[in-house]
Amino acid sequence: MFFFENRQVVTPGDLLAEGDYVAGNNTYKDESRIYASRLGLVEYGEKVVQVVALNTFYIPSVGDQVIGKIEDVNINGWVVNINSPYKAALRASEALNKPFRQQKDDLTRFLDVGDLIFAKIISFDRTIDPVLTIKEPGLGKITQGQIVKVSPAKIPRIIGRKASMINMLKKETECKITVGQNGIILISGPSPEHERLAIMAIEKIAQEAHTSGLTDRITEMIRKEKGEKK
Template sequence: MTLHVEKRQIVTPGELLAQGDYYPDLNTFREGDSIYSTIMGIFDHRGNRLSVVPLKHCYIPFVDDLVIGKIVDVGMSGWMVDINSPYPALLPATEVMGRQHLPRGDGGRILEVGDLVKAKVIAADRTRDPLLTIRDRGLGKISRGRVLKISPSKIPRLIGKDGSMINMLKKESSCSLNVGQNGVVLVTCETPEKEELVIDVIKVIEREAHTQGLADRVLELMKSRIRGEGNAEGT
């Protein structure tokens, strides 16, 4: 049993990770006695399970994911939603108003093409298009705030361990933040300036996602920016 790379080391596709009695987990595969990486990312291991955290990947929907999407089509019995994934999602009429079909005429007016929705994935396997619902607290059409897209692979960092990073952002900025697993973030604040500030901070998190001690630096940045804004308003 030999490990050929260290934890947190950058690996590339086809790179030999380990030989011997290890279990290939996410983004790795076994060929004979050896385990290789399949993606460019950061190596991780827990016990004898080896995995690679990708630096870049596309969003694949999973059940219970919160996503933010855009309505791209109104059909007979529901809406098609672009959720920033290779698979377009379906939001059925039954999940919006308890009936099978959209009412004729102005029925499509509930949600129109171009509207943004916050939704949850209720069914997803890669053999069929994912299904969404907006029947839950806080879900539905987005009427205010700003959205920005970041790489889906950076979402876990933005949320942090048990939501530490995102809760800190919420607390410091007193804004409402909704993070879609598909890499779309909705920022709703009282003032546009504050939204701008939070977006800047999220971009910093995205850019420096893989560095150590990020939370402390972000907190520092938030505090100095908020103080700066306060002073600017005062003078």
């Protein structure tokens, strides 16, 4: 039995459903009752009841790609801020292609405090802080572009269903867009003008994430902006 309509706003503690359902994101189950645990929009599926949250913070998950900032350099690695309650560790062996020699190698030559990296989380659980790697293709130090920060709750909307939104953005703005699951997005384009347009579009998506027909509206906005420039 459902107690709300689909896509209605719910607050923490609201009884969403009772019966044989699975508690999805941002909900919890007490016996056969499912309650909301965050402010957001409720979505009733065939089996799963979930809440699309209005605001969340980033909790690391193995396999996520994130954008982080180097905060400290240790003797055998770096401490990285990944916009989450937990600081991530990047070991020298996960960053260098050659064997790491503590006496000879100066880690600040590769990455120094303040540098940004695009990395993947290789391990995380309740007991240990997340560990990163930048050894895979596409990962590594960020050398150019601009950064936008949005709430991690909006990331699925920015990517869109089957990446429709992000592909449209890339096509329309001619920028390379790298999305970190932690709510940090890197944009690098042929000119600052292009980048500015992409940032504007992303901020608009984050602001209007809960409305329908967004992809079309964003496309229209970008085309209009581009038209004015010419």
